[in-house]
Amino acid sequence: MKKRYVICGVSNRAIKMFVGAMLDQFSEMTEVVGLLDIDPRRFSVCKSIHPELDSVPCYSQDQFEQMISETNPDTVIVTGRDDTHVDYILKALVNDLDVIVEKPMVTKAEDCQKIIAAEEKSKGKVTVTFNYRYAPVHMKIKELILAGKIGRVTSIDLNWYIDTYHGASYFKRWNRIREYSGGLSVHKSSHHFDLVNWWIDQKPVEAFAFGALNYYGPEGELNPRKEDGRYCGTCDVRQSCDYYTRWNSRSQSAVVKDDHIGAIGLKNGHEHYTDYRPDQCIFDSEINIEDTYTSTVRYNKGALLSYSINFSTPYEGYRLAINGTKGRIETTEYHIPARIPFPVPQQTIDYFPLFGSKETIHVVHKEGGHGGADPIMLEDIFLGVDPSRNYKILSGAEESAYAIGTGEAIWRSVKERTPILLDKILFPNSEVHR
The missing domain is CATH 3.30.360.10 (Dihydrodipicolinate Reductase; domain 2)
Structure with a gap:
């Protein structure tokens, strides 16, 4: 009998490793029954890469309980942005579900204590993918x-x-x-x-x-110009940036050269994800x-x-x-x-x-x-x-x-x-x- 999995956070890691493996070498014992993410565009990207998931239901970040009720999973896979992990892990444990979570499990020590305490009360178990x-x-x-x-x-x-x-x-x-x-x-x-x-x-x-x-950050000695809000794909001083020119020719897109986003074949990452660009300036003052x-x-x-x-x-x-x-x-x-x-x-x-x-x-x-x-x-x-x-x-x-x-x-x-x-x-x- 196949085990049923839902994905919280349809990230590159989820798409490239977990979903791909479940649909390929582990298809006889696993089934993806639900996808959850804050950005609907990620569902489209995931399903374009894995069309086998076309009929799998999708849920927004505030529909976790609905997803659990409608899909009846055995395990929750948590692969979203690090700070989102804790809420989904705790909710899964309350529902006595097993959790597989990408490292780091959470971002703060105080959240570790919450998860350990919740696991002790739950029938579910947390596994962290320290590969x-x-x-x-x-x-x-x-x-x-x-x-x-x-x-x-x-x-x-x-x-x-x-x-x-x-x-x-x-x-x-x-x-x-x-x-x-x-x-x-x-x-x-x-x-x-x-x-x-x-x-x-x-x-x-x-x-x-x-x-x-x-x-x-702005005080980086190789910063070609102190100015916030730049993006590699449109920056007018990128040819004066050693970090850009080491890995990109003048005719190449900077976004494709990102070793995480480019891994799932996105031509321009910011065209696919809402309010998110993976080519922000490495010399920005918000760092x-x-x-x-x-x-x-x-x-x-x-x-x-x-x-x-x-x-x-x-x-x-x-x-x-x-x-x-x-x-x-x-x-x-x-x-x-x-x-x-x-x-x-x-x-x-x-x-x-x-x-x-x-x-x-x-x-x-x-x-x-x-x-x-x-x-x-x-x-x-x-x-x-x-x-x-x-x-x-x-x-x-x-x-x-x-x-x-x-x-x-x-x-x-x-x-x-x-x-x-x-x-x-x-x-x-x-x-x-x-």
Whole structure:
């Protein structure tokens, strides 16, 4: 018998990954029975890409209860703008429905507490799609740690680099407003914090950070002219903007070059969506988030994380080292080699025992989004967790809360210039650390 799904937020992520997968490889066990969004144009875009959904009913953002009553779903998939997640998750749990939600689960630590409390009272369960866990290299690192290869984890160094193509896209779109995204320490870095938390099986306790808006916003040093309200597609100084000219020729549309909107084949994104353009100027004064962080996180079993992220670098990828009482793991990833202006090696893992010889581990890389992670995660979601795997990998509400809490603690630390205890923002009414 097919499970019935409704989609809250008909976004690129919903259209490209979830809906496409359900209509293709998982069509025998899944059925999309309802679509909900604030913008009716998104229904048209979705159905033009997936005409199989032509007869599926559509609902506005205030018709959630009507949709549940009329479609009788088993599961709610939440893939809209980050700040909209919390309401749909809570409503789904009240109706005893399972929830699959795109990361970040919510944008604020206080909303995490609401969802955890609601889940405890509900027959429904929250699953958060932290797909980075499923990348073959990341799964292998988890297995090495579980096998005791490096002993007890004592410290982690993680430096993440976002190139000028990907990094600038966050500042063209709604992500640039903290009210909508929680800032990039939540929207993006929660991915990374979840990875570390999962790898080492420890809970973050305290965070301290510095951060700044170095590249984007009106004071960005490469801003060709201080003026609000510009759009890449119509800007008269775009040929003087290095961020534009690196990725666009004079005859190309800037919108097509956005790595999120362009992914679903929209010729001009602003023609399809109401009151929304994904090519806003990256130097606009409404931007109120940071583009650079460096931070330290302390964990409940003694590990220490040194983390940094920069959203305007010449290439994209990360460098990771995990130290333990018996050894060290190192790996470097160069993400999307087609956007890197020099040859890059395929990612491997180097294992250094504390006493002994180095081993280089070659991991079998797989096809699919996020380094081969998406197809594996979708199988776990729609087919059930792979029974041959001997460790937990799908993320739940509480695990997601710690990733979000770390992200919020970091931007609060930047603003307040003091260390932030996660308990105080995640579980302020609890006397016991969860």
